Amino acid sequence: MQLRPEQLESHLEKALAPIYLLSGDEPLQLMEAADAVRAAARVQGVEDREVFNVDKGFDWEQLSAAAESLSLFARRRLLELRMPTGKPGAHGSKVLQAYARRPAEDTVLLIETGRLDASDRKTAWCKALESAGVLVQVWPLDxxxxxxxxxxxxxxxxxxxxxxxxxxxxxxxxxxxxxxxxxxxxxxxxxxxxxxxxxxxxxxVADSARFGVFDLVDAALAGETARAVRVLQGLRDEGIEAVLVLWALAREIRSLHRMAEQVEANKPVQQILSGVRPQRRQPIVRQALRRHGEMGLGRLLASCARVDRAIKGRHPGNPWDELLDLTLNLAGTRVVPDHSPLTGTP
The missing domain is CATH 1.10.8.60 (Helicase, Ruva Protein; domain 3)
Incomplete structure:
Protein backbone atom coordinates (compact mmCIF):
# COMPACT_ATOMS: atom_id res chain seq x y z
CA MET A 1 0.00 0.00 0.00
CA GLN A 2 1.24 3.47 -0.82
CA LEU A 3 0.44 6.55 1.27
CA ARG A 4 1.22 10.23 0.91
CA PRO A 5 3.11 11.79 3.85
CA GLU A 6 0.02 13.69 4.99
CA GLN A 7 -1.98 10.43 5.10
CA LEU A 8 0.47 8.63 7.39
CA GLU A 9 -0.75 10.16 10.67
CA SER A 10 -4.35 9.02 10.26
CA HIS A 11 -3.16 5.57 9.15
CA LEU A 12 -1.00 5.18 12.24
CA GLU A 13 -3.97 5.90 14.52
CA LYS A 14 -5.22 2.47 13.47
CA ALA A 15 -3.34 -0.83 13.61
CA LEU A 16 0.36 -0.82 12.72
CA ALA A 17 1.46 -2.42 9.46
CA PRO A 18 4.27 -4.99 9.71
CA ILE A 19 6.52 -3.04 7.33
CA TYR A 20 7.06 0.66 6.58
CA LEU A 21 9.27 1.70 3.66
CA LEU A 22 10.01 5.45 3.78
CA SER A 23 11.76 6.91 0.75
CA GLY A 24 12.74 10.37 -0.40
CA ASP A 25 15.27 13.19 -0.57
CA GLU A 26 13.47 15.84 1.48
CA PRO A 27 15.04 15.45 4.94
CA LEU A 28 12.41 17.01 7.21
CA GLN A 29 9.43 15.11 5.81
CA LEU A 30 11.41 11.86 5.84
CA MET A 31 12.56 12.41 9.43
CA GLU A 32 9.07 13.28 10.65
CA ALA A 33 7.51 10.29 8.89
CA ALA A 34 9.99 7.99 10.66
CA ASP A 35 9.34 9.74 13.98
CA ALA A 36 5.61 9.25 13.52
CA VAL A 37 6.05 5.49 13.00
CA ARG A 38 8.24 5.24 16.10
CA ALA A 39 5.76 7.21 18.20
CA ALA A 40 2.83 5.08 17.04
CA ALA A 41 4.83 1.94 17.78
CA ARG A 42 5.50 3.10 21.35
CA VAL A 43 1.82 3.87 21.89
CA GLN A 44 0.95 0.35 20.76
CA GLY A 45 3.39 -1.32 23.14
CA VAL A 46 6.54 -1.61 21.02
CA GLU A 47 9.42 -1.08 23.44
CA ASP A 48 12.41 -2.96 22.04
CA ARG A 49 14.26 -1.23 19.19
CA GLU A 50 17.19 -2.41 17.07
CA VAL A 51 18.87 -0.30 14.36
CA PHE A 52 20.83 -1.53 11.33
CA ASN A 53 22.87 0.80 9.11
CA VAL A 54 23.38 -0.55 5.61
CA ASP A 55 26.85 0.31 4.34
CA LYS A 56 29.16 -1.31 1.82
CA GLY A 57 30.11 -4.17 4.13
CA PHE A 58 26.72 -4.69 5.74
CA ASP A 59 25.92 -8.30 6.66
CA TRP A 60 22.30 -8.90 5.66
CA GLU A 61 22.18 -12.01 7.80
CA GLN A 62 21.98 -9.69 10.82
CA LEU A 63 18.49 -8.70 9.73
CA SER A 64 17.51 -12.30 9.10
CA ALA A 65 18.81 -13.35 12.52
CA ALA A 66 16.99 -10.49 14.25
CA ALA A 67 13.76 -11.42 12.50
CA GLU A 68 14.04 -15.02 13.64
CA SER A 69 14.98 -14.28 17.25
CA LEU A 70 12.57 -13.39 20.04
CA SER A 71 12.95 -10.25 22.14
CA LEU A 72 14.16 -10.97 25.67
CA PHE A 73 12.90 -7.71 27.13
CA ALA A 74 9.71 -6.77 25.29
CA ARG A 75 6.79 -8.51 23.66
CA ARG A 76 6.87 -6.34 20.55
CA ARG A 77 9.88 -4.96 18.65
CA LEU A 78 10.84 -2.27 16.15
CA LEU A 79 13.60 -3.13 13.67
CA GLU A 80 15.01 -0.10 11.84
CA LEU A 81 16.94 -0.53 8.61
CA ARG A 82 18.68 2.61 7.34
CA MET A 83 19.63 2.20 3.69
CA PRO A 84 20.77 5.59 2.27
CA THR A 85 21.40 4.45 -1.30
CA GLY A 86 18.17 2.55 -1.88
CA LYS A 87 20.29 -0.24 -3.40
CA PRO A 88 20.29 -3.40 -1.25
CA GLY A 89 22.22 -5.46 -3.79
CA ALA A 90 21.41 -9.01 -4.87
CA HIS A 91 21.72 -10.64 -1.44
CA GLY A 92 19.94 -7.81 0.34
CA SER A 93 17.12 -8.00 -2.19
CA LYS A 94 16.63 -11.69 -1.44
CA VAL A 95 16.63 -11.08 2.32
CA LEU A 96 14.04 -8.30 2.02
CA GLN A 97 11.81 -10.39 -0.22
CA ALA A 98 12.01 -13.30 2.21
CA TYR A 99 11.12 -11.00 5.09
CA ALA A 100 8.16 -9.57 3.16
CA ARG A 101 6.84 -13.08 2.55
CA ARG A 102 6.99 -13.88 6.27
CA PRO A 103 7.21 -10.75 8.43
CA ALA A 104 8.51 -11.43 11.92
CA GLU A 105 5.79 -11.91 14.51
CA ASP A 106 5.10 -8.98 16.89
CA THR A 107 7.65 -6.92 14.97
CA VAL A 108 7.52 -3.71 12.94
CA LEU A 109 10.21 -3.25 10.28
CA LEU A 110 10.93 0.42 9.50
CA ILE A 111 13.11 0.99 6.43
CA GLU A 112 14.45 4.48 5.64
CA THR A 113 16.04 4.93 2.25
CA GLY A 114 17.00 7.57 -0.26
CA ARG A 115 14.87 8.51 -3.21
CA LEU A 116 13.52 5.56 -5.17
CA ASP A 117 13.18 6.26 -8.88
CA ALA A 118 10.82 4.51 -11.30
CA SER A 119 13.23 1.62 -11.92
CA ASP A 120 13.72 1.07 -8.17
CA ARG A 121 9.95 0.90 -7.68
CA LYS A 122 9.81 -1.96 -10.17
CA THR A 123 12.37 -4.12 -8.37
CA ALA A 124 11.19 -7.34 -6.74
CA TRP A 125 12.28 -6.28 -3.24
CA CYS A 126 10.46 -2.93 -3.41
CA LYS A 127 7.25 -4.42 -4.76
CA ALA A 128 7.36 -7.16 -2.12
CA LEU A 129 7.75 -4.66 0.73
CA GLU A 130 5.01 -2.39 -0.62
CA SER A 131 2.67 -5.36 -1.00
CA ALA A 132 3.32 -6.54 2.56
CA GLY A 133 3.32 -3.13 4.23
CA VAL A 134 3.23 0.60 3.57
CA LEU A 135 5.32 2.71 1.19
CA VAL A 136 5.62 6.47 1.83
CA GLN A 137 7.52 8.58 -0.68
CA VAL A 138 8.43 12.16 0.14
CA TRP A 139 9.47 14.73 -2.45
CA PRO A 140 10.84 18.27 -2.33
CA LEU A 141 7.92 20.70 -2.52
CA ASP A 142 7.37 23.37 -5.16
CA VAL A 205 11.07 35.85 9.13
CA ALA A 206 14.57 35.66 7.71
CA ASP A 207 15.01 35.01 4.01
CA SER A 208 16.00 31.32 4.09
CA ALA A 209 14.92 30.24 0.63
CA ARG A 210 17.06 27.63 -1.09
CA PHE A 211 16.62 27.21 -4.80
CA GLY A 212 17.64 24.68 -7.40
CA VAL A 213 18.42 25.29 -11.05
CA PHE A 214 15.11 23.71 -12.05
CA ASP A 215 13.23 26.27 -9.96
CA LEU A 216 14.82 28.87 -12.21
CA VAL A 217 13.89 26.99 -15.36
CA ASP A 218 10.25 26.57 -14.36
CA ALA A 219 9.87 30.20 -13.29
CA ALA A 220 11.24 31.37 -16.63
CA LEU A 221 9.05 28.97 -18.60
CA ALA A 222 5.99 30.23 -16.73
CA GLY A 223 6.90 33.84 -17.55
CA GLU A 224 7.30 34.70 -13.85
CA THR A 225 10.00 37.28 -14.46
CA ALA A 226 10.35 38.68 -10.94
CA ARG A 227 10.55 35.23 -9.37
CA ALA A 228 13.01 34.01 -12.02
CA VAL A 229 15.34 36.94 -11.27
CA ARG A 230 15.03 36.29 -7.52
CA VAL A 231 15.86 32.60 -7.99
CA LEU A 232 18.84 33.44 -10.20
CA GLN A 233 20.13 35.84 -7.54
CA GLY A 234 19.62 33.16 -4.90
CA LEU A 235 21.59 30.62 -6.92
CA ARG A 236 24.46 33.06 -7.28
CA ASP A 237 24.41 33.99 -3.59
CA GLU A 238 24.52 30.31 -2.62
CA GLY A 239 27.64 29.77 -4.73
CA ILE A 240 26.06 27.65 -7.47
CA GLU A 241 28.38 27.42 -10.47
CA ALA A 242 27.31 29.51 -13.47
CA VAL A 243 28.01 26.56 -15.74
CA LEU A 244 25.41 24.47 -13.90
CA VAL A 245 22.78 27.20 -14.30
CA LEU A 246 23.59 27.44 -18.01
CA TRP A 247 23.36 23.68 -18.37
CA ALA A 248 19.82 23.63 -16.97
CA LEU A 249 18.63 26.56 -19.11
CA ALA A 250 20.29 25.30 -22.29
CA ARG A 251 18.92 21.81 -21.78
CA GLU A 252 15.38 23.17 -21.53
CA ILE A 253 15.80 25.52 -24.49
CA ARG A 254 17.11 22.69 -26.69
CA SER A 255 14.10 20.59 -25.71
CA LEU A 256 11.74 23.47 -26.52
CA HIS A 257 13.46 24.00 -29.88
CA ARG A 258 12.91 20.36 -30.83
CA MET A 259 9.24 20.68 -29.86
CA ALA A 260 8.91 23.90 -31.87
CA GLU A 261 10.28 22.10 -34.92
CA GLN A 262 7.57 19.49 -34.49
CA VAL A 263 4.93 22.23 -34.18
CA GLU A 264 6.19 23.73 -37.45
CA ALA A 265 5.79 20.28 -39.00
CA ASN A 266 2.09 20.38 -37.96
CA LYS A 267 2.35 17.70 -35.32
CA PRO A 268 -0.47 18.12 -32.72
CA VAL A 269 0.74 20.16 -29.74
CA GLN A 270 -0.93 17.88 -27.20
CA GLN A 271 0.87 14.91 -28.71
CA ILE A 272 4.16 16.79 -28.48
CA LEU A 273 3.53 17.72 -24.85
CA SER A 274 2.60 14.16 -23.85
CA GLY A 275 6.28 13.36 -23.42
CA VAL A 276 6.88 16.19 -20.90
CA ARG A 277 7.45 14.84 -17.40
CA PRO A 278 6.33 15.36 -14.76
CA GLN A 279 2.93 15.99 -16.31
CA ARG A 280 2.29 19.07 -14.16
CA ARG A 281 4.99 20.90 -16.19
CA GLN A 282 3.06 20.62 -19.44
CA PRO A 283 1.13 23.93 -19.03
CA ILE A 284 4.28 26.02 -18.53
CA VAL A 285 6.03 24.28 -21.44
CA ARG A 286 2.99 25.08 -23.58
CA GLN A 287 3.26 28.73 -22.48
CA ALA A 288 6.92 28.86 -23.49
CA LEU A 289 6.19 27.33 -26.90
CA ARG A 290 3.52 29.95 -27.53
CA ARG A 291 5.88 32.71 -26.40
CA HIS A 292 8.82 31.65 -28.59
CA GLY A 293 8.63 30.26 -32.10
CA GLU A 294 11.27 28.06 -33.67
CA MET A 295 13.30 31.10 -34.73
CA GLY A 296 13.06 32.70 -31.29
CA LEU A 297 14.27 29.54 -29.61
CA GLY A 298 17.10 29.39 -32.13
CA ARG A 299 18.17 32.84 -30.99
CA LEU A 300 18.03 31.68 -27.36
CA LEU A 301 20.32 28.77 -28.26
CA ALA A 302 22.75 31.28 -29.76
CA SER A 303 22.54 33.21 -26.47
CA CYS A 304 23.44 30.01 -24.61
CA ALA A 305 26.58 29.75 -26.73
CA ARG A 306 27.46 33.35 -25.83
CA VAL A 307 27.01 32.64 -22.12
CA ASP A 308 29.22 29.57 -22.48
CA ARG A 309 31.96 31.70 -24.04
CA ALA A 310 31.65 34.23 -21.22
CA ILE A 311 32.01 31.47 -18.62
CA LYS A 312 35.14 30.23 -20.40
CA GLY A 313 36.60 33.74 -20.65
CA ARG A 314 36.23 33.89 -24.44
CA HIS A 315 33.58 36.64 -24.35
CA PRO A 316 33.98 39.95 -22.50
CA GLY A 317 30.59 39.82 -20.77
CA ASN A 318 30.03 38.89 -17.12
CA PRO A 319 28.63 35.32 -17.06
CA TRP A 320 25.94 36.16 -14.47
CA ASP A 321 24.79 39.22 -16.41
CA GLU A 322 24.61 37.08 -19.53
CA LEU A 323 22.59 34.48 -17.60
CA LEU A 324 20.26 37.25 -16.49
CA ASP A 325 19.72 38.30 -20.13
CA LEU A 326 19.04 34.70 -21.08
CA THR A 327 16.61 34.18 -18.20
CA LEU A 328 14.70 37.37 -18.97
CA ASN A 329 14.41 36.49 -22.65
CA LEU A 330 13.21 32.98 -21.86
CA ALA A 331 10.60 34.46 -19.50
CA GLY A 332 9.40 36.73 -22.31
CA THR A 333 10.75 40.03 -20.97
CA ARG A 334 12.54 42.22 -23.50
CA VAL A 335 16.06 42.92 -22.30
CA VAL A 336 17.11 46.57 -22.19
CA PRO A 337 20.82 46.80 -23.12
CA ASP A 338 21.76 48.77 -20.00
CA HIS A 339 19.82 46.60 -17.50
CA SER A 340 21.16 46.52 -13.97
CA PRO A 341 23.44 43.54 -13.28
CA LEU A 342 22.83 41.08 -10.50
CA THR A 343 24.05 42.47 -7.21
CA GLY A 344 26.95 41.09 -5.27
CA THR A 345 30.04 39.22 -6.36
CA PRO A 346 30.17 35.57 -7.37
Whole structure:
Protein backbone atom coordinates (compact mmCIF):
# COMPACT_ATOMS: atom_id res chain seq x y z
CA MET A 1 0.00 0.00 0.00
CA GLN A 2 1.24 3.47 -0.82
CA LEU A 3 0.44 6.55 1.27
CA ARG A 4 1.22 10.23 0.91
CA PRO A 5 3.11 11.79 3.85
CA GLU A 6 0.02 13.69 4.99
CA GLN A 7 -1.98 10.43 5.10
CA LEU A 8 0.47 8.63 7.39
CA GLU A 9 -0.75 10.16 10.67
CA SER A 10 -4.35 9.02 10.26
CA HIS A 11 -3.16 5.57 9.15
CA LEU A 12 -1.00 5.18 12.24
CA GLU A 13 -3.97 5.90 14.52
CA LYS A 14 -5.22 2.47 13.47
CA ALA A 15 -3.34 -0.83 13.61
CA LEU A 16 0.36 -0.82 12.72
CA ALA A 17 1.46 -2.42 9.46
CA PRO A 18 4.27 -4.99 9.71
CA ILE A 19 6.52 -3.04 7.33
CA TYR A 20 7.06 0.66 6.58
CA LEU A 21 9.27 1.70 3.66
CA LEU A 22 10.01 5.45 3.78
CA SER A 23 11.76 6.91 0.75
CA GLY A 24 12.74 10.37 -0.40
CA ASP A 25 15.27 13.19 -0.57
CA GLU A 26 13.47 15.84 1.48
CA PRO A 27 15.04 15.45 4.94
CA LEU A 28 12.41 17.01 7.21
CA GLN A 29 9.43 15.11 5.81
CA LEU A 30 11.41 11.86 5.84
CA MET A 31 12.56 12.41 9.43
CA GLU A 32 9.07 13.28 10.65
CA ALA A 33 7.51 10.29 8.89
CA ALA A 34 9.99 7.99 10.66
CA ASP A 35 9.34 9.74 13.98
CA ALA A 36 5.61 9.25 13.52
CA VAL A 37 6.05 5.49 13.00
CA ARG A 38 8.24 5.24 16.10
CA ALA A 39 5.76 7.21 18.20
CA ALA A 40 2.83 5.08 17.04
CA ALA A 41 4.83 1.94 17.78
CA ARG A 42 5.50 3.10 21.35
CA VAL A 43 1.82 3.87 21.89
CA GLN A 44 0.95 0.35 20.76
CA GLY A 45 3.39 -1.32 23.14
CA VAL A 46 6.54 -1.61 21.02
CA GLU A 47 9.42 -1.08 23.44
CA ASP A 48 12.41 -2.96 22.04
CA ARG A 49 14.26 -1.23 19.19
CA GLU A 50 17.19 -2.41 17.07
CA VAL A 51 18.87 -0.30 14.36
CA PHE A 52 20.83 -1.53 11.33
CA ASN A 53 22.87 0.80 9.11
CA VAL A 54 23.38 -0.55 5.61
CA ASP A 55 26.85 0.31 4.34
CA LYS A 56 29.16 -1.31 1.82
CA GLY A 57 30.11 -4.17 4.13
CA PHE A 58 26.72 -4.69 5.74
CA ASP A 59 25.92 -8.30 6.66
CA TRP A 60 22.30 -8.90 5.66
CA GLU A 61 22.18 -12.01 7.80
CA GLN A 62 21.98 -9.69 10.82
CA LEU A 63 18.49 -8.70 9.73
CA SER A 64 17.51 -12.30 9.10
CA ALA A 65 18.81 -13.35 12.52
CA ALA A 66 16.99 -10.49 14.25
CA ALA A 67 13.76 -11.42 12.50
CA GLU A 68 14.04 -15.02 13.64
CA SER A 69 14.98 -14.28 17.25
CA LEU A 70 12.57 -13.39 20.04
CA SER A 71 12.95 -10.25 22.14
CA LEU A 72 14.16 -10.97 25.67
CA PHE A 73 12.90 -7.71 27.13
CA ALA A 74 9.71 -6.77 25.29
CA ARG A 75 6.79 -8.51 23.66
CA ARG A 76 6.87 -6.34 20.55
CA ARG A 77 9.88 -4.96 18.65
CA LEU A 78 10.84 -2.27 16.15
CA LEU A 79 13.60 -3.13 13.67
CA GLU A 80 15.01 -0.10 11.84
CA LEU A 81 16.94 -0.53 8.61
CA ARG A 82 18.68 2.61 7.34
CA MET A 83 19.63 2.20 3.69
CA PRO A 84 20.77 5.59 2.27
CA THR A 85 21.40 4.45 -1.30
CA GLY A 86 18.17 2.55 -1.88
CA LYS A 87 20.29 -0.24 -3.40
CA PRO A 88 20.29 -3.40 -1.25
CA GLY A 89 22.22 -5.46 -3.79
CA ALA A 90 21.41 -9.01 -4.87
CA HIS A 91 21.72 -10.64 -1.44
CA GLY A 92 19.94 -7.81 0.34
CA SER A 93 17.12 -8.00 -2.19
CA LYS A 94 16.63 -11.69 -1.44
CA VAL A 95 16.63 -11.08 2.32
CA LEU A 96 14.04 -8.30 2.02
CA GLN A 97 11.81 -10.39 -0.22
CA ALA A 98 12.01 -13.30 2.21
CA TYR A 99 11.12 -11.00 5.09
CA ALA A 100 8.16 -9.57 3.16
CA ARG A 101 6.84 -13.08 2.55
CA ARG A 102 6.99 -13.88 6.27
CA PRO A 103 7.21 -10.75 8.43
CA ALA A 104 8.51 -11.43 11.92
CA GLU A 105 5.79 -11.91 14.51
CA ASP A 106 5.10 -8.98 16.89
CA THR A 107 7.65 -6.92 14.97
CA VAL A 108 7.52 -3.71 12.94
CA LEU A 109 10.21 -3.25 10.28
CA LEU A 110 10.93 0.42 9.50
CA ILE A 111 13.11 0.99 6.43
CA GLU A 112 14.45 4.48 5.64
CA THR A 113 16.04 4.93 2.25
CA GLY A 114 17.00 7.57 -0.26
CA ARG A 115 14.87 8.51 -3.21
CA LEU A 116 13.52 5.56 -5.17
CA ASP A 117 13.18 6.26 -8.88
CA ALA A 118 10.82 4.51 -11.30
CA SER A 119 13.23 1.62 -11.92
CA ASP A 120 13.72 1.07 -8.17
CA ARG A 121 9.95 0.90 -7.68
CA LYS A 122 9.81 -1.96 -10.17
CA THR A 123 12.37 -4.12 -8.37
CA ALA A 124 11.19 -7.34 -6.74
CA TRP A 125 12.28 -6.28 -3.24
CA CYS A 126 10.46 -2.93 -3.41
CA LYS A 127 7.25 -4.42 -4.76
CA ALA A 128 7.36 -7.16 -2.12
CA LEU A 129 7.75 -4.66 0.73
CA GLU A 130 5.01 -2.39 -0.62
CA SER A 131 2.67 -5.36 -1.00
CA ALA A 132 3.32 -6.54 2.56
CA GLY A 133 3.32 -3.13 4.23
CA VAL A 134 3.23 0.60 3.57
CA LEU A 135 5.32 2.71 1.19
CA VAL A 136 5.62 6.47 1.83
CA GLN A 137 7.52 8.58 -0.68
CA VAL A 138 8.43 12.16 0.14
CA TRP A 139 9.47 14.73 -2.45
CA PRO A 140 10.84 18.27 -2.33
CA LEU A 141 7.92 20.70 -2.52
CA ASP A 142 7.37 23.37 -5.16
CA UNK A 143 5.95 26.75 -4.17
CA UNK A 144 2.33 25.59 -4.21
CA UNK A 145 3.19 22.46 -2.24
CA UNK A 146 5.17 24.53 0.25
CA UNK A 147 2.14 26.78 0.82
CA UNK A 148 -0.13 23.80 1.50
CA UNK A 149 2.41 22.20 3.83
CA UNK A 150 2.92 25.43 5.75
CA UNK A 151 -0.79 26.11 6.08
CA UNK A 152 -1.37 22.69 7.66
CA UNK A 153 1.66 23.17 9.91
CA UNK A 154 0.64 26.64 11.07
CA UNK A 155 -2.91 25.55 11.83
CA UNK A 156 -1.60 22.74 14.03
CA UNK A 157 0.21 25.44 16.03
CA UNK A 158 -2.93 27.58 16.32
CA UNK A 159 -1.78 30.16 13.77
CA UNK A 160 -4.27 31.63 11.32
CA UNK A 161 -2.28 33.11 8.42
CA UNK A 162 -3.83 35.45 5.89
CA UNK A 163 -3.40 34.52 2.22
CA UNK A 164 -0.74 37.25 1.82
CA UNK A 165 1.13 36.09 4.92
CA UNK A 166 1.11 32.48 3.77
CA UNK A 167 2.31 33.42 0.29
CA UNK A 168 5.08 35.63 1.62
CA UNK A 169 6.27 33.12 4.18
CA UNK A 170 6.29 30.30 1.60
CA UNK A 171 8.30 32.38 -0.86
CA UNK A 172 10.88 33.30 1.76
CA UNK A 173 11.55 29.73 2.89
CA UNK A 174 10.83 27.91 -0.37
CA UNK A 175 12.81 24.69 -0.71
CA UNK A 176 13.91 24.67 2.94
CA UNK A 177 11.31 23.05 5.20
CA UNK A 178 13.74 22.97 8.12
CA UNK A 179 13.94 26.76 7.95
CA UNK A 180 10.16 26.90 7.54
CA UNK A 181 9.67 24.95 10.77
CA UNK A 182 12.01 27.28 12.63
CA UNK A 183 10.17 30.36 11.34
CA UNK A 184 6.78 28.96 12.35
CA UNK A 185 8.13 28.26 15.84
CA UNK A 186 9.44 31.82 15.93
CA UNK A 187 6.02 33.21 14.97
CA UNK A 188 4.38 31.16 17.74
CA UNK A 189 6.84 32.55 20.29
CA UNK A 190 6.55 36.14 19.09
CA UNK A 191 2.81 36.44 18.55
CA UNK A 192 1.23 33.35 20.05
CA UNK A 193 -1.72 31.51 18.49
CA UNK A 194 -4.10 33.58 16.40
CA UNK A 195 -4.12 35.63 13.18
CA UNK A 196 -0.85 36.23 11.30
CA UNK A 197 -0.64 38.90 8.60
CA UNK A 198 2.07 39.80 6.09
CA UNK A 199 3.51 42.50 8.37
CA UNK A 200 4.12 39.93 11.11
CA UNK A 201 5.92 37.70 8.64
CA UNK A 202 8.06 40.55 7.30
CA UNK A 203 9.20 41.51 10.78
CA UNK A 204 9.88 37.97 12.02
CA VAL A 205 11.07 35.85 9.13
CA ALA A 206 14.57 35.66 7.71
CA ASP A 207 15.01 35.01 4.01
CA SER A 208 16.00 31.32 4.09
CA ALA A 209 14.92 30.24 0.63
CA ARG A 210 17.06 27.63 -1.09
CA PHE A 211 16.62 27.21 -4.80
CA GLY A 212 17.64 24.68 -7.40
CA VAL A 213 18.42 25.29 -11.05
CA PHE A 214 15.11 23.71 -12.05
CA ASP A 215 13.23 26.27 -9.96
CA LEU A 216 14.82 28.87 -12.21
CA VAL A 217 13.89 26.99 -15.36
CA ASP A 218 10.25 26.57 -14.36
CA ALA A 219 9.87 30.20 -13.29
CA ALA A 220 11.24 31.37 -16.63
CA LEU A 221 9.05 28.97 -18.60
CA ALA A 222 5.99 30.23 -16.73
CA GLY A 223 6.90 33.84 -17.55
CA GLU A 224 7.30 34.70 -13.85
CA THR A 225 10.00 37.28 -14.46
CA ALA A 226 10.35 38.68 -10.94
CA ARG A 227 10.55 35.23 -9.37
CA ALA A 228 13.01 34.01 -12.02
CA VAL A 229 15.34 36.94 -11.27
CA ARG A 230 15.03 36.29 -7.52
CA VAL A 231 15.86 32.60 -7.99
CA LEU A 232 18.84 33.44 -10.20
CA GLN A 233 20.13 35.84 -7.54
CA GLY A 234 19.62 33.16 -4.90
CA LEU A 235 21.59 30.62 -6.92
CA ARG A 236 24.46 33.06 -7.28
CA ASP A 237 24.41 33.99 -3.59
CA GLU A 238 24.52 30.31 -2.62
CA GLY A 239 27.64 29.77 -4.73
CA ILE A 240 26.06 27.65 -7.47
CA GLU A 241 28.38 27.42 -10.47
CA ALA A 242 27.31 29.51 -13.47
CA VAL A 243 28.01 26.56 -15.74
CA LEU A 244 25.41 24.47 -13.90
CA VAL A 245 22.78 27.20 -14.30
CA LEU A 246 23.59 27.44 -18.01
CA TRP A 247 23.36 23.68 -18.37
CA ALA A 248 19.82 23.63 -16.97
CA LEU A 249 18.63 26.56 -19.11
CA ALA A 250 20.29 25.30 -22.29
CA ARG A 251 18.92 21.81 -21.78
CA GLU A 252 15.38 23.17 -21.53
CA ILE A 253 15.80 25.52 -24.49
CA ARG A 254 17.11 22.69 -26.69
CA SER A 255 14.10 20.59 -25.71
CA LEU A 256 11.74 23.47 -26.52
CA HIS A 257 13.46 24.00 -29.88
CA ARG A 258 12.91 20.36 -30.83
CA MET A 259 9.24 20.68 -29.86
CA ALA A 260 8.91 23.90 -31.87
CA GLU A 261 10.28 22.10 -34.92
CA GLN A 262 7.57 19.49 -34.49
CA VAL A 263 4.93 22.23 -34.18
CA GLU A 264 6.19 23.73 -37.45
CA ALA A 265 5.79 20.28 -39.00
CA ASN A 266 2.09 20.38 -37.96
CA LYS A 267 2.35 17.70 -35.32
CA PRO A 268 -0.47 18.12 -32.72
CA VAL A 269 0.74 20.16 -29.74
CA GLN A 270 -0.93 17.88 -27.20
CA GLN A 271 0.87 14.91 -28.71
CA ILE A 272 4.16 16.79 -28.48
CA LEU A 273 3.53 17.72 -24.85
CA SER A 274 2.60 14.16 -23.85
CA GLY A 275 6.28 13.36 -23.42
CA VAL A 276 6.88 16.19 -20.90
CA ARG A 277 7.45 14.84 -17.40
CA PRO A 278 6.33 15.36 -14.76
CA GLN A 279 2.93 15.99 -16.31
CA ARG A 280 2.29 19.07 -14.16
CA ARG A 281 4.99 20.90 -16.19
CA GLN A 282 3.06 20.62 -19.44
CA PRO A 283 1.13 23.93 -19.03
CA ILE A 284 4.28 26.02 -18.53
CA VAL A 285 6.03 24.28 -21.44
CA ARG A 286 2.99 25.08 -23.58
CA GLN A 287 3.26 28.73 -22.48
CA ALA A 288 6.92 28.86 -23.49
CA LEU A 289 6.19 27.33 -26.90
CA ARG A 290 3.52 29.95 -27.53
CA ARG A 291 5.88 32.71 -26.40
CA HIS A 292 8.82 31.65 -28.59
CA GLY A 293 8.63 30.26 -32.10
CA GLU A 294 11.27 28.06 -33.67
CA MET A 295 13.30 31.10 -34.73
CA GLY A 296 13.06 32.70 -31.29
CA LEU A 297 14.27 29.54 -29.61
CA GLY A 298 17.10 29.39 -32.13
CA ARG A 299 18.17 32.84 -30.99
CA LEU A 300 18.03 31.68 -27.36
CA LEU A 301 20.32 28.77 -28.26
CA ALA A 302 22.75 31.28 -29.76
CA SER A 303 22.54 33.21 -26.47
CA CYS A 304 23.44 30.01 -24.61
CA ALA A 305 26.58 29.75 -26.73
CA ARG A 306 27.46 33.35 -25.83
CA VAL A 307 27.01 32.64 -22.12
CA ASP A 308 29.22 29.57 -22.48
CA ARG A 309 31.96 31.70 -24.04
CA ALA A 310 31.65 34.23 -21.22
CA ILE A 311 32.01 31.47 -18.62
CA LYS A 312 35.14 30.23 -20.40
CA GLY A 313 36.60 33.74 -20.65
CA ARG A 314 36.23 33.89 -24.44
CA HIS A 315 33.58 36.64 -24.35
CA PRO A 316 33.98 39.95 -22.50
CA GLY A 317 30.59 39.82 -20.77
CA ASN A 318 30.03 38.89 -17.12
CA PRO A 319 28.63 35.32 -17.06
CA TRP A 320 25.94 36.16 -14.47
CA ASP A 321 24.79 39.22 -16.41
CA GLU A 322 24.61 37.08 -19.53
CA LEU A 323 22.59 34.48 -17.60
CA LEU A 324 20.26 37.25 -16.49
CA ASP A 325 19.72 38.30 -20.13
CA LEU A 326 19.04 34.70 -21.08
CA THR A 327 16.61 34.18 -18.20
CA LEU A 328 14.70 37.37 -18.97
CA ASN A 329 14.41 36.49 -22.65
CA LEU A 330 13.21 32.98 -21.86
CA ALA A 331 10.60 34.46 -19.50
CA GLY A 332 9.40 36.73 -22.31
CA THR A 333 10.75 40.03 -20.97
CA ARG A 334 12.54 42.22 -23.50
CA VAL A 335 16.06 42.92 -22.30
CA VAL A 336 17.11 46.57 -22.19
CA PRO A 337 20.82 46.80 -23.12
CA ASP A 338 21.76 48.77 -20.00
CA HIS A 339 19.82 46.60 -17.50
CA SER A 340 21.16 46.52 -13.97
CA PRO A 341 23.44 43.54 -13.28
CA LEU A 342 22.83 41.08 -10.50
CA THR A 343 24.05 42.47 -7.21
CA GLY A 344 26.95 41.09 -5.27
CA THR A 345 30.04 39.22 -6.36
CA PRO A 346 30.17 35.57 -7.37
Missing amino acids: LAGTQGWMQRRMRRHGLQPTADALRLLSERVEGNLLAATQEIDKLVLLSGPGPVDADAVLSA
